[in-house]
Amino acid sequence: MVLSGNTDVSYSQDFTTLARWMSGDFSNQQQAFDDPRKFAHIRIFFRPLPYEFFSGVGLYSEQTQDYDLWSPYRQGVHRLVDQGEHVYIENYGLKDRLLYAGAGHNLDILKTITPDCIERREGCSMVFKREGDAFIGSVEPGKACIIPKKGKMTYLTSHVEITESTWMSIDQGMDVETDEYVWGSTEGILKFHKRASFDNELPF
Secondary structure (H helix, E strand, C coil), X not given: CEECCCCCCEECHHHHXXXXXXXXXXXXXHHHHHCCCCCCCEEEEEEECCHHHHXXXXXXXXXXXXXXXXXXXXXXXXXXXXXXXXXXXXXXXXXXXHHHCCCCCCHHHHCXXXXXXXXXXXXXXXXXXXXCCXXXXXXXXXXXXXXXXXXXXXXXXXXXXXXXXXXXXXXXXXXXXXXXXXXXXXXXXEEEEEEEECHHHCCC
16 A cells, blocks of 8 residues: 555555556667667657645656657656556546647646646547566447547457556457457557656546
């Protein structure tokens, strides 16, 4: 049991471990170097939000090409919920995401994000469970994380593996009618290594 520094709320050890492992700057530079025809050099930032944002643990994230850190192609806000045997992560989109581009590596921008800037991505929460030295996560059941793409309605499938120093993930969109592949990685799982940790910014 770990107590929050802001309240008397207590968290499980798995919850605090996952939050610490997620909080960081990740790069797949080695993967891109080994096979540049298949993999671009990507950076992922997960930056802790103040406790007051969710009255709990939250993270801001962005994914961007390494050569242009100010133009992320994916951004999100995530509320971590301790459910004992697993960690439930609610996902939120930003209503005007361009205003907050760069917040993953610029704390002045991060501080401008407020709860009224976000909206819940229904059906798109992730469920993480501890398996040995890793956490394995996937989209909550129900095929309800709907994303229109390429003229079709698709549902998101996402598989994530997190360790203390690595992040591996693959996202794909499947046709809601046929369950056939529509978009996403065809070259396999993306493999990131943690360049820097932001766990000292967590509220516990």
